[in-house]
Amino acid sequence: MKGSMRVAAWVLVAIVVIFAVATLAALEGREVVIVYTRDTRGQTRTTRTWIADYQGFAWIEAANPERDFYRHLLVNPEIEVERHGELRRYHAVPIGNPDGHQLIRRLLAEKYGVADWWIGRLTDTSHSLAIRLEPR
Numbered sequence: 001m002k003g004s005m006r007v008a009a010w011v012l013v014a015i016v017v018i019f020a021v022a023t024l025a026a027l028e029g030r031e032v033v034i035v036y037t038r039d040t041r042g043q044t045r046t047t048r049t050w051i052a053d054y055q056g057f058a059w060i061e062a063a064n065p066e067r068d069f070y071r072h073l074l075v076n077p078e079i080e081v082e083r084h085g086e087l088r089r090y091h092a093v094p095i096g097n098p099d100g101h102q103l104i105r106r107l108l109a110e111k112y113g114v115a116d117w118w119i120g121r122l123t124d125t126s127h128s129l130a131i132r133l134e135p136r
Contacts, residue, residue, distance in 0.1 A: 030112055034082040035060060037072035045069055051083065052107035058090070058133040061104045063125050070129065081133060090133040100130035
């Protein structure tokens, strides 16, 4: 009995490790940018997120309207994005739902494929919002 419990414990550990590695690969395996927003006190917040390009603009997603970085950019839409090692300034423009949600979900699904599907199993993005980044 003691040996079978040890095997079961190792199997459980292996499953957790595989799950964690798959999730990390999904999140970080393709292009990830760093978004810099500022709160009402001027404190900078960094957020790692996916990005897609469409109709001459870069687009990011707020998984839900309660996200801190989303609330910050509503107060101060002048943000910075680090992409390909280059820091650029943007004016963030949230696009209302349902159109914004449908657009960003389509763009990210097309670009990130299976990774987007995997993360969609773990995170509720049913109320996500599209944010168009207008260069400054």
